[in-house]
Amino acid sequence: KQEVTQIPAALSVPEGENLVLNCSFTDSAIYNLQWFRQDPGKGLTSLLLIQSSQREQTSGRLNASLDKSSGRSTLYIAASQPGDSATYLCAVCGGETSGSRLTFGEGTQLTVNP
């Protein structure tokens, strides 16, 4: 069964700092990996999707990498801002017993202090 782990569970940084969020998964037979953002009491917003054949994706100050063989992904946020404060969720699509369903990690709660 696919399992997804995110480290750290919570992170507090001063404004302007570059930071890295980590995601690991147990079954490397995935179709893709997605990073989502969730604000308190809200739905999820898709940030980046990396197909299994890709190594990284970039959108503005966000860069996500994927190392499928080692079961790891990182989300890099450059020059963090207070508006980046939210919970970031990693989800993998696929795995031998998961088919095309998404399996989510528990998230990293990020606080960026002004």
Add this chain to the structure above:
Amino acid sequence: DGGITQSPKYLFRKEGQNVTLSCEQNLNHDAMYWYRQDPGQGLRLIYYSQIVNDFQKGDIAEGYSVSREKKESFPLTVTSAQKNPTAFYLCASGELPQETQYFGPGTRLLVL
């Protein structure tokens, strides 16, 4: 204005009562999904549907039921058999199973 809508935003359930959460999408997506989120946890899949009139159980389907009579609608019923229904419920849709999913704003269900 395309997107996914969920209603109501808050829902209160009494003991022994069935309640239905609404999810509608105008993105013309084939696939739709229901997730449950508990505090401090990730999302767990309840049910999903890849085509009208067909749906499959997810990881935590017990105590829930769904229907998919129209492409744009995927309502979730929380039955009295679900003994711990208090949670945040999220609906999502996607063009293909392997493509990104788009999420609604969620419904928070509370038990009176």
